Amino acid sequence: MGSDATISQTSQTAPTGYTTSRAFLEALAEGGVRYVFSNLGSDHPGILEAYAQARVEGREHTLPELVICPHESVAMAAALGYAQVSGVPQAVLVHVECGTQNIGGMLHNAAKGRVGVLMYAGASPYTQNGELFGSRNEFIQWIQDVHDQRGIVRGYTKYDNEIRTGANVKELVHRALQFARSTPAGPVYLVGPREVMEAEAPTQQADATYFPPVAPAALAPDVVERVASALAEAERPVIVTSYLGRDRDAVPVLVELCETAGIGVLESVPMHVNFPADHPLHWGFQWNDQRHNPLLEEADVVLVLGSDVPWIPTKNRPNADARVFVVDEDPLKEQMPLWHVPAEVFARADLGTAVRQLRDRVAELVDTEAAARRRERAAAEHERLFRAKAELEVPEGETITPEYLVACVREAIDEDTLVLTEAITNFPTVSWHLRRNKPGSLLGSGGGSLGWAIGAAVGAKLAAPERTVVSLVGDGTYLFGVPSSAFWMAQRYGAPSLTIVFDNNGWNAPKASALGVHPQGTAAQRDDFGVHFQTRPDLPGIATAAGGAWGRTVKTAGELKESLEEALDVVRSGRSAVLAVQVPGM
Template identity: 80%
Template sequence: MGSDATTRRSGDGGYTTSTAFLEALAEGGVEYVFGNLGSDHPGILEAYALARAEGREHTLPRLVICPHESVAMAAALGHAQVSGVAQVVLAHVECGTQNIGGMLHNAAKGRTGVLMYAGASPFTQDGELFGSRNEFIQWIQDVHDQRGIVRGYTKYDNEIRTGANVKQLVRRAVQIASSSPAGPVYLVGPREVMEAEAPPQRADPAQFPPVAPAALAPDTVERVASALAGARQPVVVTSYLGRDRAAVPELVRLCEAAGAGVLESVPMHVNFPADHPLHWGYQWNDQHHNPLLESADVVLVLGSDVPWIPTRNRPSADARVFVVDEDPLKEQMPLWHVPAELFARADLATAVRQLRERVTELAEPSAVAARRATAEAEHERLFEQRSRREVPDGETITPEYLVALVRDLVDDDTLVLTESITNYPAVSWHLRRNTPGSLLGSGGGSLGWALGAAVGAKLAAPDRTVVSLVGDGSYLFGVPSSAFWLARRYDAPSLTIVFDNNGWNAPKASALGVHPDGTAARHDDFGVDFTPQADLAGIAAAAGGAWGRTVKAAGELPGALAEAYSVVRSGRAAVLAVQVPGL
């Protein structure tokens, strides 16, 4: 910063708290500020304009204008999930903060680092300070506890009260957001503070690194490794180990050393290569017993919030269960328990590496070979059964057929986002991703993540092709008019494939799960259909100039998929709505 910048008066283009705030973000590695702007952001806008006028816009993160806060948050999450670096969302006071709500849930439950910043209504009203109230809305938007709106989901929240230490506050916020388990943080800055002149300051980002990975204690390594090495039928259950791409090959080596099968429960990442002969498939809301899980004598849960549903499928009461996780007790979940003899907090890649080294020393080779042969036979049986479903039903397009065609279309480097909800199992079983980092889900349960996340993911990895597999409900929740406009403006095209079953299948399935013979079931009256059907592809075409098509017959699908994929690879967004069997 030049010395002349610090002497300018507030409001005259001086070096303000807003400028220091944005500089701190860039110095900490933040590439993008995804923003929905309002009356609380004049200082931010002035800081950007001044930087452009002075030819130093490269010293600030790029501002990406998002016409809806939910899309902004989803984009920030998508970028962070791909880049591994927390990004920033700019929200408009308490209104914009509440609009973020569903994606905030996904950030917290998916353990994705993101910094949310919102202004606050000015705290003076008679011109006492520069930036004082001058619009009627600023009285209406003044609430008792703006930070309290998000406190049930954030790891940290604070208010910027002075420009003198704003860089330190930003560094600390990003450090907390990025430390395992990662998650969202929230800062608030009143307009008078963000407009005020700030003194030059330093807060070296190198002094605010994320917390270093934690290892297992030696006696824990010995206990778990001994159990795996001596097991009759060991199984590993994981959901999100693949968030750390380096952990996936370590898990492969551990399972090969132990002869253990791997079961992915509600996976949102590539946790284990699908084609590996020790892969035992996927478990979602399965309402039936899993004999492979129930017959295991040693179960190692490595990074999972829901390793099984106790009322439907669970290990034998005699099984030895061990839980290793960065968040082993799920402290933010009021009701949670997995009966286990050991819970250990550790970085998953580090823990798996430790266990693999000790299991290799302890395991008897002939026993491991026998266990691997049994596990590999189960893999062949399971995936062969699923492969038989990959055919259409006449001209009716089944989800399994659709996903199998997508599998054959994409390459290993293609980044696939999944928000297919009731078709999550079909995507897992039939897409069969093998490359770590090539599949992402939101990690949470709030719909509408994929469309915005695809923009953020493309900005983070511009050379990769991005494909989203979504339900029609997820598509509409994603504010497609805003998301596809955003993709067009910032040259971030992706292919969105919609499982269009004309409604919300998930609430119907939930109702049938509780009332299988109830009145709703007898009368087929669930109130979840989308009649009249929206033109899903047409929304994207109108808002973002996307290529769009709706496919109803199986014979049309291969050609339509190939065309849509080609369009995206040439630089234009595409939406293919595929009508699958209805509710």
């Protein structure tokens, strides 16, 4: 017989009333979380029991819906897609430190893309002899006990904490969601040991009403005056933005500001519709352009209005005499160790609030005749730029060029279609040739970890079931997205979308990077980059096998438009579709 310290777990009594797990799930629902995207494990019995009891008692509506995700990365991507469309953070539930590590790439995207999401993971039980209900009873719980589980994510999260008691679990959840929603939005992380999550908890706890996001910050009056005066008096002003369009209501205000003063807009690495592409003041898109940009080099005033990478200093920066101003919700890029833009003003403000302030003051200061001359010049630049791009929108015989593919997609969809872009080396092609105009009709991950789009499409469709969702991805990106998991989820939860794959038979991005550094190197001379697939995988076949999706591979220009229309019809009827389009190889 063992000592008192080795009490048999079977002698412990299971909770019969209100548990920490139930309070946790209720707090999520009270905070606006509709879905818990979950990959379950040995740390979640209390969660599963809370859901089962809610179904028996007819109060499922008090808890978020549990969405089963066969891979953690897809769970996280789906949560991001939902939040990016709705503006409301969702929850991701994973298994201790192993599951936490499996969300790593999408966690990076949440942090860099400033998308709110609440991640929850259990922790290995902290008793091993049955001292408390929920004590260790599986070998894996010793192996998964690590020194600092929260440290795995701390370089990316805005907030992390451990649930130590059911007495204040709702306060912790509401505080975490407050961080996730407050500008700049981002991911938060909670952990809960099994003993705590299984324990009884008080029913009266914190109210979500008293945890609103932080109110938007405005520019100081002297900053408004300084920036507005510079814009109003400039000869060749330009605004550079990357993510102002996260606030869809800010886009038409930016249009008003630019029309008032005759300011051209350059989108740098855009993941949103920041300015209507067909507007005559739109000056195009800038990605990893390895060439000079005369519109930047000739500018005398540059306003960086929400951008992490407004230009690449070694290639296309403004001239040294230009006056540069930075207005951003994170003007110093506090999580980027190496970052600097030589500017005379760095101002922290909500972008929508700031652009409204600048619009109103510029309207009071601007010379209308000078502004008209600037508008005329800017419109001529717009016409020149986009006319040159339009000339590329033709196939080369039966060969489907990326430009022709995107032009066909543009013609096939309407302005309400939601497009997710993760085409990587074809990012610029999508921007230039898709030419989205409606705020909220284009989304990117905001980060650099691949495999976001097809999982995000599931979350996006759940957030906006009335919209058609189309993802434009590379073949490598498609495989990174764990399509076997994503399309199974899409079928199970009624979230169909169309995935269009730029199939160039390999990973072009590493090759492009190598050529950027070693254009005449041995790898270039021998075309030896280790990134070709050699034998093309059956990309649509994966989705068909895993989730019953419609699939087709298109090889010639003559069959593209008909196949595209058929695929869209399939999706609108309620079934996912994958169209792999073979474009010129690498």
